[in-house]
Amino acid sequence: MAIDTKKCVGCSDCVVACQTENNVPHGYCRDWIVENVSGTYPVVEMEFRSERCNHCDNAPCVRCCPTGASHIAEGGIVLVTHDECIGCGACIESCPYDARYPHPDGYVDKCTFCIHRVEKGQNPACVDVCPTHCLHFGDLEDPNSDVSLAMKDRKWRVLAPEAGTKPQLYFLM
Template identity: 45%
Template sequence: MTRWAMTLDVDLCLGCEACIVACSAENEVPVGQFRTRMRTTTVGTFPNLRTEFRVESCFHCADAPCIDVCPTGATYQTADGIVLVDPAKCTGCKACVTACPYGMRYVHRDGWVDKCTFCEHRLAAGRQPACVQTCPTGARVFGDLDDEADPINDALVKARSVSVVNPDTGANPHLFYLNSQFTNGPSERLETT
């Protein structure tokens, strides 16, 4: 069984925004709209300050609240854990936009709701998501949590800390931040396998 997930090592992220550009280009995201966003945060107390870049996109939550509220089945989860939207079924009711605790969905200019797909079309061709491939420092690792030999599990084990954004939502996000000192909510070491 495959369980796709992504890690982002905050120590390695330069905040260059190449992932945001690659995502928009790869997925033809309309100008002015974004599937990926970057928060720049200063952590600590002067003079011991550190800047963290936290790049966020759909977390492909294992218990995604956006799926349950969708009235037409346009939002669904694949067997390998990717949360997708079928534009042909989407009515634009925006229940999923409202239900997403992370604000990761938006209404595409063409009316349907859009978000990160983990570049599902590239995965089908055996390629990595565009943001992962373009990252100049290798801050992102994408892989299968259920495959012990996959580099993502190595990255998770070796990290000083593993956290997700606001675990209180109970959504069980599948984008893990490595070595971060800040999350929007309690940070905790997570069991990922």
């Protein structure tokens, strides 16, 4: 997924759409907005980032999971099989993005890129609801996918690349 930080206005629509689409329990969220302000008046810069699980290529949560509940599904989406999760918290400790949380029902929960929608050829709920169209989803290996086209002529960065997880959320700058 690519997030256009120049277009994001921090409205939190993606957060609400996710909570509604995925029945996220009250007080929890699978995605969130970070507001970054830097500089000194009058030279001040503000950046909004819609963040969620980075669906890392080298996912530490998958590596640390003692039961195999955390796994990488075909296509690269990192998922948790609820019936295999013992709720030990190892994956939560291992995530440099703090993208996971213990669901009140016991298992560990996180962003699934709305895999139930993606399987039907639809976008994740956050992508479809975004009023500024700042979220771009798709297959990075397909040069004509929405995400590939969005990244084509833009500078981008990922969060905490030094953690070595090969994150798959690209922030366009």
